[in-house]
Amino acid sequence: MTTRILCVGDGAVGVDLMSELKPLESLCAEVTIIQDTDSTTLPEYMDRLALVERDGLGAVSPCRGLLDHCGQAHVIVVDGTPVNREVIDNSPNLKLVAVLRGGVENADLDALKERGIPLVHAPQRSADAVADYTVGMMIAENKNIARSHHFIIEGRWRKNYINQDYVHNMRTRTVGIIGFGQIGSRVAKRLSGFDSRIIAYDPFMDAEAIRSAGAEAVSLEELLEQSDFVTLHLRTSQATHHIIDADALAQMKPTAYLINTARSPLVDEEALAEALREHRIGGAAIDVFDAEPLPADHPYLSLDNVTLTPHIAGTCADTWHASVEIGLEELSRYLRGEPFQNRRI
Structure with missing residues (x-):
């Protein structure tokens, strides 16, 4: 047949x-x-x-x-x-x-x-594409790459930024990966080349499987408290909706960066914008948004500590x-x- x-x-x-x-x-x-x-x-x-x-x-x-x-x-x-x-x-x-x-x-x-x-x-x-992009977003936000490009286009030669005291090499940083599936595990593999300390939280994965992939399994609270970069790699569900809310942001280091190349509903945008505006965290790099294209009056657009891209991590x-x-x-x-x-x- x-x-x-x-x-x-x-x-x-x-x-x-x-x-x-x-x-x-x-x-x-x-x-x-x-x-x-x-x-x-x-x-x-x-x-x-x-x-x-x-x-x-x-x-x-x-x-x-x-x-x-x-x-x-x-x-x-x-x-x-x-x-x-x-x-x-x-x-x-x-x-x-x-x-x-x-x-x-x-x-x-x-x-x-x-x-x-x-x-x-x-x-x-798209796991490899998003994993590559995620690490790029970490470095771009920490090292002010996108901001420097923007200023040069404007004719400004700027070398000092608000995060000057906590611009670090990846080798000395702890990266917390929330969601350790196809993409999260690939992010960990790439970061191993930078000698970063890698910790991970995934409620659906056995701790031994996380350890065998080169990361340390921790609770969500431990990850938020210890990470210099928090990167999201979960799918949207009722359980993961706004997993990063005002309370979660309050647990992060004041110098930590949030990276979201996954799904917008994982993050409470209003809470994140407020935390960034008040410099309660170091910065963020975001590729996904509740409304796309991003509205002209979106609060992210008035911030000086965020890197934004138009949902292209997997493209x-x-x-x-x-x-x-x-x-x-x-x-x-x-x-x-x-x-x-x-x-x-």
């Missing part, structure tokens, strides 16, 4: 990249590739995905091409294109959904569970290629009747 695989290209993983799944046809599959016409550029992709992540699947319309072609598909492969209940209900032959990204907010998990349809994803696709050409490589391996395993490596449900 031929397995019909329907792939939907978008503004990130386009049709050309999706064509790298064509080798699956050697495993008795028929691969069809279509384009999501609502997501043909990276900005369109990012905007639609941000809407889904913030407001749910109902915030965007389903892909017309997917609805037109899903009826015969055994497998649907997407990156950011929504696989909502309407798509699932119109896919009577559906046996598997593959989402080629770490998050699966663009798939209706409840509808899939009702049908007993598994979903695989690519939790590690890397290698990320999109990794997505397809992971998807190819998972789908090959499926077609060979082997267990999945990255099954979400």
Whole structure:
């Protein structure tokens, strides 16, 4: 029997990249590739995905091409294109959904569970990109790299900054990693080259697994009190919402830096802005925000101790290629009747 695989290209993983799944046809599959016409550029992709992540699947319309072609598909492969209940209900032959990204907010998990349809994803696709970026953000904020560039563009030659007394080398610093999964563990690996002391808090990971990866397992309170850098690598959930709030910020050193390249809801933005304004912590480097693009009146924009970037930590050409490589391996395993490596449900 031929397995019909329907792939939907978008503004990130386009049709050309999706064509790298064509080798699956050697495993008795028929691969069809279509384009999501609502997501043909990276900005369109990012905007639609941000809407889904913030407001749910109902915030965007389903892909017309997917609805037109899903009826015969055994497998649907997407990156950011929504696989909502309407798509699932119109896919009577559906046996598997593959989402080629770490998050699966663009798939209706409840509808899939009702049908007993598994979903695989690519939790590690952007892990290297985000890990690299996180360490870069630590150094940029501590060493005033972005601020110095900004001042030179303005024609100002400035060498002294408000954190002058606590600009340090990474070798002498303690870095606290909150969330020690695919990204957090990679951050630790990179920091080992700087000889930083690395501590980690992850309520879902065994302490021995953290130690074997080169970090010291500690409580959240210990991490906040001891760290010179606190970096977040958790997914958003009810348990992690505002894990960094006013109380958590009050536990941090007055010279510590907060780094968030993960998800905005992990941090109480109002509390962080106040802590930075009053210099109760040393600084912050932020790549994710409650409202994106950042509003012109956002309090972060008036601060002199924060580095801001427009949600690009995982944006890397290698990320999109990794997505397809992971998807190819998972789908090959499926077609060979082997267990999945990255099954979400």
